Amino acid sequence: MADAETSRLCVQIVHSHFGPLTANVASALLTRGRLSLPQLVRFTGMKPKTVRTAILVLIQHNILWHAQTEEEGEMLEFNTLECLLRLRFGRYVWQAENIFGPTGAEIVQLILDHGKLRPPEIISRLSIYDPKSSSMYSQSLYKLVSEAYLKPSTILSHNSPRDKRIKYEAEEKAKITGFPTAKELREAKETAEARLKREEEEAEKVGLKRKPKDQLSSRSSKDDVYFRVNFDKFNIHIRNKLIEVAVGERFNHSAAFVMRATLKATESKQKSISDVRSDPTSTAAIAIHIPDDEDISMGLSTTSKKPSSASLVKDYLGIMACVDNPTLAGKAASYVSLTDNKVHVEFDLISKRLRKRVLESVTRERHGDDGVRVVRLLLDVGKMDEKHIAKVAMMANKDVRPLLSALSSDFLISTQEVPRSADRNPTRTFYLWHVDLAKAYSALLGNLYKTLYNISMRRQAEQEEPNVKAVLMKRERTDVAQDENLLSRMEREILAEWEMKREKLNVLEMRVEEAVFILRDLDTGGNTDEI
Template identity: 30%
Template structure:
């Protein structure tokens, strides 16, 4: 676990936040300059400071472990089967929650499934499989959940990781030559086509990394997490306020700040309905108004009033609502179990555990009802957990 970084050594510098360490590194970089006169120099200083912090992080990966003394005459095969380190018994270790979150996202989490399902809903099933393959190709090189991009990979590398029968499952694969429909494209050409679809999709699944070389691509986490949050927000607005309100929210997200007449034009709704929907969204905190005065006296009658969606505020409020609903569901589960305390005590008896048929018909009906209620509560909690993962951990 220590080698895989699921537990890390407790060091004195861990008492300080990563941002404080970044500020110290930035201050040391500033000492190298007499005068900082351009934005390019500021960016260079920040990049150098971040590189210093990352280098320190890599250097402390194996602190708390002792390297084994390996005989030079030992065979390479035997050497590879043994661990190169022993845990130092004098060093304290703590759980690396960032590593666990990264593992759950890239290996066996609902979040990975949701990303693949999102790509499937936008394009098709094979596109979701390609997205999963991008996650698998870079899972060992990622250090944090909040990275903007995944490690880069080539189309050939992704094609080699895919199963041979992926493109024979019924998804659309156009022939290379339209005049000869029997001529099928190669696997690399098909993967390249799906990568282009994922890259040009408005959700921005894939990003080209030309700075790392030709034909290098990676998952664009920065745009993807924003797109998934927006889709979640729009879905909840549709369920709570209707399709018309969702249309207005989507228009404001796409166009930015608009006045009421512009919203009427884009939404193709009558003025009365638009005004009513905007008032409802304003009371719910989903939209806000930006006042733009025409004159210096800032008179309300001579000012523009622009409507916009404060996305980050909406996401935070939505996460709070998810937490509140989860707590309510847990309280409801506790209440349902307290109501059936007599039945639960009866189910804990050894004779009933050995033979469930000892229960009467009334108790069996009540047990089936309790299991059905608890199952609904747990399913709802699972869906809320998926929402919180998108809003917080992605």
Template identity: 30%
Template sequence: MSTHENKLCRLIVREHFGPVVEKVANVLIRKGRMPVGMIARITSLTSKRVRECLFVMIQHNIAVYAETQEKTRMVTYYEVNRPELLNRAQIPKVLRSSREWYEREGESIAQTMLLHGKLTITECINDIVAHAGYDKRTSAQRIASLKKSFTRMVKEKCLIAVRPSDSLTATDRDMAEEKRETDKMTLPPTAAEMAAIRRTLGSQRDQELSKTNIVGLKRTLDSVDTDGGDKRRRLDFGELTINEEVEADVFFKINYERFIIRWRNTQIAELYEARLNPTAKTIMNTILTLAEERMINCKEDLSLDLAETLEFQQQELGINGSKPKTGECLDKYIEILEADLMQILKKDGGRTGQYVINLKAASKIMKKNLIQTVISSRFGSPYVRIMNMLLDKGKLEEKMISKFSMMPVKDVREKLTTLCTFGVLNLQEVPKSQDRTPSRTFYLWEVILTRAADALVDRLYHTMGNLRQRRFVEKAKRAVLLSKCERTDVQANDSLLNAAEKKELDTLSGILEMLEVQELRIAQVVMTLRDF
């Protein structure tokens, strides 16, 4: 991993958990997995303190462990969970999305879960109610509302159950599964047999992920009457209702992947809004919602009155200016979306009337648009023209780029060097002879979006680390004032602060707010380039 990513991970740990945990995390980030004794020697901390720090990190899902047999004893190695740690930069957006999707109760649940790492539904609700200070009657109503929101978040997989295997690394889990399979064989497996075992285990994991049942959520049938009869028929006629309840003894955590999936779907829909109109965005939002693992308000999404949102020309209107029917409008819009040059929505050739969404194409388009925006704002439109040309035509020589872009060779050479240094372009040498003489070598330029995205992400990590470090510097400059504000008498009576101190606090608040907003914007760009 890059130095900038390591620095950002370390600063996130310092801000969220303090300098002692940062010291332990920094060793694991720089040197990889280690046992407790080695961590204690490097950090000069006691083994007890190291275990406490590791416990905090495991509780918040930013550390994993693996047990290995070394001679006659079992040794436990600890490692930092980088993806989970880097996702913590999206915490403000997670809280905002939780409030938009699940209102105030969802935001309170997400905030409590992020504060404690892992909680059961009972512990989460009790903590929220205890800090809110409601009376007995209001508390009962709030508990019922919180249980409903918690159940909905579990059902929609924004909260997922914590299993013992989640504290293990993916590599260790795969190795343990492969060992169980190979132990059943009498002879050591061949390369073909190992490949077959890995394919089988991979298909089993895919089937496990695609299951509709949710761990920690139990469903029961509630009957309106006590008569017998077929349960399926009574369920269809409304005589039986399904009650969903979260199990009280199951621990849950925030599922960043579900939030990222929804944010990606929103951006895909916004692509069509920019190319067509808001109605196209509504249709794509509905299709993407139906494509998720669990249907969320499926019937409500399909009941949209699309005809009221469309604008028609006079010749398209019927008698007395009547608009076409909703079904006709929907068919027409889907045809337009399918014929769009982005080719994200297309018909499934194997099934009649079925449509599929090419998420890979959508991700490529979003990354390309974002990289073009960065190049245009930093260098100018001629650089974007060269990039688009290479994306369209593939590998080209310098003279061909100059010819197609209608720019002098000297200017083209300068721009190609700048883009290559920035990490957007790649240069490939094709020698004509074995001596690799420069005069007898083709130099081909190309754009590889994945490499360009990785290079840009590394630069953005550097910027995010600088912004986060600037926040620490600004707070350190005013450490005496901040320590005074934390006193109980000052918190009870702010008149103990003079006018200069209040002005300084306002200045600090404005600086911190500006830095946080900039970091959140960059985190959004990183998420698009890294996770989509």
């Protein structure tokens, strides 16, 4: 089950998108875990028909999972991640418009509004007022499907993956003879995860391949496939933009432009946000994606008069690969790697640095520069006691002790007890401080979810203010919608003030959601390797 902050945010999202009755069903599932239909009826206190309708709505929008068990029968489980991704729907539509134009944005928005749709339904709904535009929408739909921005909705996507993951892990552990080691358990988990991912990829190919013997039959079967938006593909563009901005902040605008060209050269092969590194590309392929009117030599001090674009790209890649610092620290600070004249963008390394930057920014906001100094020291050195921290950080003991307690209360650092005797007497126990990244990121995510919930409630409260509510209801009238001059001067001022507040709240929500993206979505391999 989700924690309290995540549950409140999910219920608020469902309430704003589908209404209070559906939110009541979501709340019961989030607070009590898996439930059957009779249990949902009992816990929500609503009529069975109403509960069944709410379940159908949530399933249609991919927010509920099925789980079939022999003991309890069919159970329903809330898909928390799918619900939280609804906060990015506006950004997904904007990205679709930038990549595929207005028709692509209309298709993505329509599918997001309905959860999943078949191609004939998409074309008929969009071309209802202009039948001649159906071919244009068909071409955009084909591009979205062929480039994996839309994917088929399969039976596996509606079943809870947790059951199969547990089953596959049990099968892999049964193959181990004797007492399993930590390495064998980790390999069994990875094998089960790979098997589940392979099954999902094979299931998504249903309806996309045409048989040469029966073109008509295969075409009709393809029209029967329900398509949904592939959020992972859109998240790739968010990740790439964050990397580009990070390079610009670290070096300069020209280096960021070279990084954008590098990501563009491998963009077609970037299928998942969980990729550790990009596919290899060459310097020539990167130089092709740099326009002729872009002068990237401004960011370098060159001796030659007119250096070629390829040589400039090579110099920038060398800087981003930290070739001048061939140490472990240099490798950890790099953005790309150069091997055999091939360029790889190191997504995993960059993601780790972005997450640590969020951790440091929150620490600086709450505990100042001294708190950041302590956190960085513990990240670099590892476990240290209080006196050692004060000595290395060059701080007084009287200042270190309350600072460590404050950092620990916010779960930014943790303690490790090392007893010197079997009775674990506190007076004979060492207390070592360290940064548990998994715990720290989890605490930060909870606080960010709480902030998103507060932003949503503040927006709703501002909208429900009597004067604002009256003006908004008046603006929805047909005559006022056509001519806003029918509003009085005071009403226009109230409306302008409300729109300004809403814009500020939307900007704040986007910034917080970007931090959520860094901590949650860019955590491709978990935090165990960072501890």
